[in-house]
Amino acid sequence: MSHTLWITNGRVVDPANQRDDVGDVYAVDGKIVESLSAEQKKNAKVFDANGMVVCPGFIDLHCHLREPGDRHKETIASGSRAAAKGGFTTVVAMSNTKPPADSVGAIRQIHDLIDRDAIVNVLPTGCLTLNREGEKLAPIGSLKEAGAIAISDGGHCVQNHELMRRGAEYASMFGLVVMDHCEDVTQTEDCVMNEGIWSLRLGLRGMPRAAEDIMVARNVILSAHYGARIHLQHISSGYAVDTIRRAKQRGVKITAEATPHHLSLTEAALKDYNTHFKVVPPLRTEEDRQALIEGLIDGTIDCIATAHAPHTVIEKDKEFDYAPFGMNGLETALPVCLDTLVRSRLISLTTLIDCMTHRAAKVLELDRGTLSPGASADITVFDPEENWKVTEESLASLSHNSPWLGLTLRGNVRATYYEGRTAYPFAG
Amino acid sequence: MTPPANWNRKDLVGIEELSRDELETIYSVASEFKPTLQRSQKKQPILRGYTVVNLFMEPSTRTRLAFEIAATRLSADVITVSGNASSLVKGESLRDTAMNIQALNADIIIMRHSAAGSARYLSKVIDIPVINAGDGAHEHPTQALLDTFTLREKLGPDLTGKKVTILGDILFSRVARSNIWALRKLGAKVTLAGPKTLVPSELKQFGVEVKHDLREALQDADAVMLLRIQHERQSSTHFPSLGEYTSMFGLNEKRAGWLKPEAIIMHPGPINRGVEIDSALADSERSVILEQVTNGIAVRMGVLYLCAQYNAKSRSA
Numbered sequence: 001m002s003h004t005l006w007i008t009n010g011r012v013v014d015p016a017n018q019r020d021d022v023g024d025v026y027a028v029d030g031k032i033v034e035s036l037s038a039e040q041k042k043n044a045k046v047f048d049a050n051g052m053v054v055c056p057g058f059i060d061l062h063c064h065l066r067e068p069g070d071r072h073k074e075t076i077a078s079g080s081r082a083a084a085k086g087g088f089t090t091v092v093a094m095s096n097t098k099p100p101a102d103s104v105g106a107i108r109q110i111h112d113l114i115d116r117d118a119i120v121n122v123l124p125t126g127c128l129t130l131n132r133e134g135e136k137l138a139p140i141g142s143l144k145e146a147g148a149i150a151i152s153d154g155g156h157c158v159q160n161h162e163l164m165r166r167g168a169e170y171a172s173m174f175g176l177v178v179m180d181h182c183e184d185v186t187q188t189e190d191c192v193m194n195e196g197i198w199s200l201r202l203g204l205r206g207m208p209r210a211a212e213d214i215m216v217a218r219n220v221i222l223s224a225h226y227g228a229r230i231h232l233q234h235i236s237s238g239y240a241v242d243t244i245r246r247a248k249q250r251g252v253k254i255t256a257e258a259t260p261h262h263l264s265l266t267e268a269a270l271k272d273y274n275t276h277f278k279v280v281p282p283l284r285t286e287e288d289r290q291a292l293i294e295g296l297i298d299g300t301i302d303c304i305a306t307a308h309a310p311h312t313v314i315e316k317d318k319e320f321d322y323a324p325f326g327m328n329g330l331e332t333a334l335p336v337c338l339d340t341l342v343r344s345r346l347i348s349l350t351t352l353i354d355c356m357t358h359r360a361a362k363v364l365e366l367d368r369g370t371l372s373p374g375a376s377a378d379i380t381v382f383d384p385e386e387n388w389k390v391t392e393e394s395l396a397s398l399s400h401n402s403p404w405l406g407l408t409l410r411g412n413v414r415a416t417y418y419e420g421r422t423a424y425p426f427a428g
Numbered sequence: 429m430t431p432p433a434n435w436n437r438k439d440l441v442g443i444e445e446l447s448r449d450e451l452e453t454i455y456s457v458a459s460e461f462k463p464t465l466q467r468s469q470k471k472q473p474i475l476r477g478y479t480v481v482n483l484f485m486e487p488s489t490r491t492r493l494a495f496e497i498a499a500t501r502l503s504a505d506v507i508t509v510s511g512n513a514s515s516l517v518k519g520e521s522l523r524d525t526a527m528n529i530q531a532l533n534a535d536i537i538i539m540r541h542s543a544a545g546s547a548r549y550l551s552k553v554i555d556i557p558v559i560n561a562g563d564g565a566h567e568h569p570t571q572a573l574l575d576t577f578t579l580r581e582k583l584g585p586d587l588t589g590k591k592v593t594i595l596g597d598i599l600f601s602r603v604a605r606s607n608i609w610a611l612r613k614l615g616a617k618v619t620l621a622g623p624k625t626l627v628p629s630e631l632k633q634f635g636v637e638v639k640h641d642l643r644e645a646l647q648d649a650d651a652v653m654l655l656r657i658q659h660e661r662q663s664s665t666h667f668p669s670l671g672e673y674t675s676m677f678g679l680n681e682k683r684a685g686w687l688k689p690e691a692i693i694m695h696p697g698p699i700n701r702g703v704e705i706d707s708a709l710a711d712s713e714r715s716v717i718l719e720q721v722t723n724g725i726a727v728r729m730g731v732l733y734l735c736a737q738y739n740a741k742s743r744s745a
Binding site: 273 | 444521522523541542543544545546548549563564565566567599602605628630631633634
C-alpha cells in the first residue's frame with residue numbers, strides 16, 4: 001500500500017527551482033512527485049496549507065544533540081523532535097559527544113541511536129583529531145566508512161596549523177568537508193563575551209574578534225594552498241565576513257554559516273548578565289551583525305545554521321563566568337530569522353528559505369533541500385504570521401536555554417514531513 | 429535618625445545605576461555617622477537584632493574588616509564566611525548557599541566574589557539586601573563611595589570640573605569602574621592612565637580621557653587615584669614586568685610634582701610599596717590613604733542603614 005501526501009493551497013517556495021506560487025505539493029512513498037492520479041488523490045493524506053508557506057524541510061549543518069554522554073541536556077530523540085518542531089528535516093550533529101565521535105565504534109553507536117530514536121534525518125560528524133584534543137588525527141577515512149557525513153572537532157579549533165593542513169588535506173581525499181570552529185584560543189583564555197565597550201562595562205573578560213579573524217584567515221589560506229574543503233562555522237565577526245568575501249572572489253573553495261542569534265542579537269543583550277546569552281563565538285556589535293546580514297545577502301555566508309547547544313537550567317543558573325557557552329536554537333530559528341531578516345525587509349522570504357535549505361545542502365552536497373520531483377519528500381509547512389510563546393512547556397528540546405525564553409515569536413511551523421511521513425505534529 | 433525618603437533600594441550592587449541624588453543621600457548619612465567613630469561609646473542601636481552575613485569568596489582584609497566594624501557599630505551581629513570555609517568548595521551553587529543563609533534568618537548579605545555580575549545575580553535570587561563588596565572586575569561600589577566621600581572632604585563638596593586621574597590597571601579593576609561612574613555623576617573630569625594594554629582606548633566611550641603619557645595624565649590633576657597592579661591576575665601578557673611598570677608608570681616624587689600643588693594622592697589598598705607608588709610618597713602629607721580607610725566605615729554604615737531601612741519599610745508595607 002503506497003503512502004501518498006497531498007499538501008494543498010500553500011504558498012510553495014522552492015528556491016532551487018525558483019518556484020514561488022500558490023499551489024500543491026505531492027509525495028508518494030517518500031519522494032516528491034509532479035502530480036497525483038485521481039486514484040492517488042482519493043487515498044492521499046491531505047493537508048490544507050491555505051495561508052501557509054510550503055517549502056523544503058530545513059537543513060541545519062550545526063547542532064549539538066549531546067548523545068551519547070549528556071542525555072540530561074538532549075538526546076537524539078528529543079533533539080530530533082526539537083528539529084522537527086522547528087521545521088528541520090536534516091540536522092548535522094557535532095562530534096563533541098561523550099565519548100567523542102573519534103572512532104568507528106562511536107559513529108556506529110550514534111547511528112544505532114539514530115536508527116532507533118531519530119524522527120528526522122540526523123547526520124553525525126566525526127572528529128578531526130583524537131579526543132578533540134588537536135594533537136593527533138582521528139581515523140578520518142574509517143569514520144567516513146562508518147557513516148560520518150563530515151569532519152569536525154565540534155566546538156574545538158585545531159590550533160596547530162600543520163595538523164589542520166594535513167587533516168583537511170587528508171579529509172578532502174575522501175570528499176569530506178572539515179567544519180571548523182574558528183577560534184585562536186591563545187586570545188580567548190577565560191573570556192566569556194565579546195571584547196569591547198560592553199565587556200569593559202560589565203567587567204567580563206572579552207574575546208577579541210581577532211581570535212576568530214585569524215583562524216578564518218588561516219583556513220582561507222589552507223583552502224587556497226591545499227585545496228582542502230573547509231566550512232567556517234558560526235561566523236560572527238564583520239572582519240571575517242570580509243575576509244571570506246575576498247577569498248571567494250579569488251575563487252577559493254570555502255563555505256561559511258551564520259546563526260540566527262548572531263544575525264539578530266548583539267552584545268548589549270548581556271547587560272543583565274543573563275547566561276542564556278552566553279555563547280561562543282560571542283554576540284558581537286551591531287556593525288558585525290549588519291556585516292553578517294550583508295554577507296548572507298551577497299552569498300559570502302552560504303547558509304544559516306543554528307549551533308543548537310542545549311544546557312540545563314541548573315547548568316545555566318550560575319555566575320556568568322561559570323555558566324557553559326551555548327544556546328538552544330532549533331525551535332526558534334525560523335521565527336527569529338523571519339523577524340530579523342524578512343519582516344525588516346533585508347532579505348526576501350525566498351532567500352531566507354534558500355539559506356535554510358538549498359544553500360545549506362550545497363555545502364555538504366546533500367541530495368536534499370528542494371521540492372524537485374524525485375527528491376526526498378522533506379517538507380516544512382509554516383504559518384509566517386502565527387504567534388507562539390517560547391516557554392519551557394512549548395519547547396520540545398530537553399533544555400530550555402533559549403535567549404527568547406518568555407518571549408512571543410511570530411512564525412510557527414505547522415507540519416514537518418520527513419521522507420513523506422509526518423514528523424511534526426508529533427504522533428500520539 | 430529619620431530615614432531619607434529618596435532611597436528606594438534593597439541592594440547596593442553598583443554605582444552605575446545610582447542617581448546623583450542617591451549618591452548625595454549616602455554622603456549625607458555617612459557624614460552623620462562619621463563623628464560617632466571617634467566616640468569612646470561607638471555603638472548605635474540602629475541595627476540591633478539584625479544579623480549581617482559577610483560572604484567573602486575572595487580574600488580581603490580592609491573591606492571585610494570595614495564592613496564588620498560598620499555593622500558592629502550599628503549593633504548588628506556579624507558573621508563572616510570566607511570562600512574556602514564555605515560549602516561552595518564542596519560544589520554547592522551560589523543560589524543554594526544564599527538561600528540557606530536567608531533560611532538561617534540573616535537580614536543582610538555582604539558579598540565579595542570573583543565573578544562579575546554575581547552580586548546582581550544574588551540580589552535577584554534572595555529577598556534580603558545584598559551589598560556588593562566587589563564582584564570580579566565589575567564594581568566595588570562602597571570603595572568608590574568612600575573615595576568620593578574623601579574627595580569631597582578634601583576638595584570641597586562640589587567636584588564639578590575637578591580633574592581626577594586614575595592610574596594603573598583599569599582593565600581588571602572594579603574600583604576603577606565604580607569610581608568612573610561616581611566621578612562622572614558628580615561632574616568631575618576623569619582621566620584614565622596607564623599602559624595601553626591595561627587602559628584600552630574604548631574606555632573613552634564612558635566620557636573619560638585616556639592617556640598613556642604620564643605627564644599629560646598627571647598635569648594639573650586635583651587628585652590621583654592609584655590602583656594596585658594585580659600581578660596575580662595578568663600572567664605576563666599585559667606588561668613586561670613589575671620593574672618596567674614602576675619605571676614607566678610608578679608614582680614617584682618627580683612625577684608627583686606634575687600634579688597641582690595641593691593635589692591629593694589616593695589608593696584603595698593594598699599598596700605594593702615601591703611598585704605603583706614610592707614608599708615615601710604613600711606616607712607623605714599629600715597621601716590620604718588612611719583617611720580613605722576610616723571613611724570606609726562611615727560610608728558602609730550609611731549603606732547598611734539605608735538598605736536595611738528600605739527593606740524593613742517595603743516588607744511592612
